[in-house]
Amino acid sequence: MADTARGSSYPLIWEVVRQIPAGRVATYGQVAVLAGLPGRARQVGYAMHALPEGNDVPWQRVINARGEVSPRSQLGDNEGAEHYQRHLLEAEGIAFDERGRISLSRYRWEPSSDID
DNA sequence: TGCTTGACATAAT
């Protein structure tokens, strides 16, 4: 579609995240570009915040450029969420280091290399 | 309608 996808790009972002294969992770910037929103990584984060519960979007596979799971800012339930994401990612086959970080150089998803 | 905050990225140090 040639439309600029403006208005609500959330469905588009969710669609991109949904295409992330298991055992692989993508950064917000990566998803942003794939969703057609170059430089709008923050909007991707907002889309995750607006995610419905009955969705098929593995948002836990979406991490920041540091290789860490989204700490959800300074919220109080961040610890539980981080541990939960870590558990899910480990189940996918992702390896975490002692600092709870992922080796992006190893698990970064390449859409051109794996079309699922 | 205008300012502040924000599931971030990139460049520089």
Next chain:
DNA sequence: CATTATGCCAAGC
């Protein structure tokens, strides 16, 4: 690779 500073855009108030 970690931390600090700056920028982008949208949602919330």
